[in-house]
Amino acid sequence: MDSSKQFGHTPLSVCHFYRKVCDLPAEVDPPHLGRITLRAGRVCGLMMPAFIGSEVKAWMHRAGQQAGPVLTHPRSQRWTFLTCPDLPEDIRLFAEMSRLGVSILRAGEIALPGPGQRPGLFRAWVQLPRDSYRPPGRLVVEAIRGCAAQQRGSGGR
Numbered sequence: 001m002d003s004s005k006q007f008g009h010t011p012l013s014v015c016h017f018y019r020k021v022c023d024l025p026a027e028v029d030p031p032h033l034g035r036i037t038l039r040a041g042r043v044c045g046l047m048m049p050a051f052i053g054s055e056v057k058a059w060m061h062r063a064g065q066q067a068g069p070v071l072t073h074p075r076s077q078r079w080t081f082l083t084c085p086d087l088p089e090d091i092r093l094f095a096e097m098s099r100l101g102v103s104i105l106r107a108g109e110i111a112l113p114g115p116g117q118r119p120g121l122f123r124a125w126v127q128l129p130r131d132s133y134r135p136p137g138r139l140v141v142e143a144i145r146g147c148a149a150q151q152r153g154s155g156g157r
Contacts, residue, residue, distance in 0.1 A: 009115045010034075010115060011028045011031075011034030011035075011036055011114050011115060011116075012028055014036060014114055014115055015027065015028045015036050015114075018036065018038070018112060018129070021129075021130070021131065021132075022069070022129040022130070022131065022132060023131075023132035024038050024043060024069075024082070024112070024129065025038050025039060025041075025042055025043065026038045026112055027039075028114075034114055034115070034116060035111065035114065036111070036112045036113070036114040037109040037110060037111050037112060038109070038110050038112060039108070039109055039110075040085075040105050040106055040107050040108055040109070040110055041085065041106070041107065042085060043082055043083070043084075043085065043110070043134060044082075044083050044084070044085045044087065044104065044105055044106050044137055045080045045081065045082055045083065045104075045105035045110050046080065046081045046083060046097075046102055046103070046104060046105070046137065046140050046141070046144070047073075047078050047079070047080040047102065047103040047105060048078060048079055048080075048081075048100070048101055048102040048103075048144070049077060049078055049079075049101050050072065050077045050078060050079050052079075052100070052101065052102070052144065052147060053070065053072075053078070053079025053081070053126070054079070055147040055150075056081070056140065056143045056144055056147055057070060057079075057126070057127070059143040059146050059147050060135070060139070060140070060143050063143070065135065065139055065143075066133060066135060067081060067127055067135065067140075068081065068082060068083065068127070068129070068133055068134045068135045069081075069082040069125070069127060069128065069129035069134065070082070070125070070126040070127040071110075071112070071113065071123050071124070071125060071126065072123065072124050072125070072126045073122075073123055074121060074122070074124065075121060075122075079126060080105070080110065081135070081140045082110070082129070082134050083134050083135055083136065083137035083139075083140055084134050084135065084136045084137055085106070085137065086136050086137050086138055087104060087106070087137040087138060087141065089106075093141070097141070097144070100144060100148055102144055104137075111123055113125055
């Protein structure tokens with residue numbers, strides 16, 4: 001049985017699952033709208049175009065690495081990998097990732113999927129968190145670099 005189902009289908013119960021099972025610092029804010037967010041810091045995110053995200057996920061799988069929790073933002077066609085906060089505060093890294101269309105989310109809020117959202121419009125899980133595992137950010141960056149090198153080697157898109 002999917003462990004997320006045992007917690008129910010309200011914003012508060014889903015938030016409880018994120019906090020207790022997945023160790024994500026999630027909050028329902030504002031309560032009357034039922035929007036679930038987490039404040040980046042203890043958890044970071046790497047947000048990228050969906051086509052890069054799918055390549056990164058496949059790259060990590062081929063390398064025998066878990067991708068961890070991955071969100072999709074269907075309207076903006078972007079994916080976010082939730083990671084450990086191990087990336088250095090390095091302007092060169094931020095610039096390199098920016099050139100590839102990747103944003104490093106080290107601060108601010110990251111919206112999480114919640115119940116009652118219309119599928120295809122709002123956030124959804126590409127890969128649902130099932131426990132507290134999140135890959136090191138450096139591992140996801142390595143996969144992004146590998147995919148970018150592969151694209152350059154094949155003449156790009």
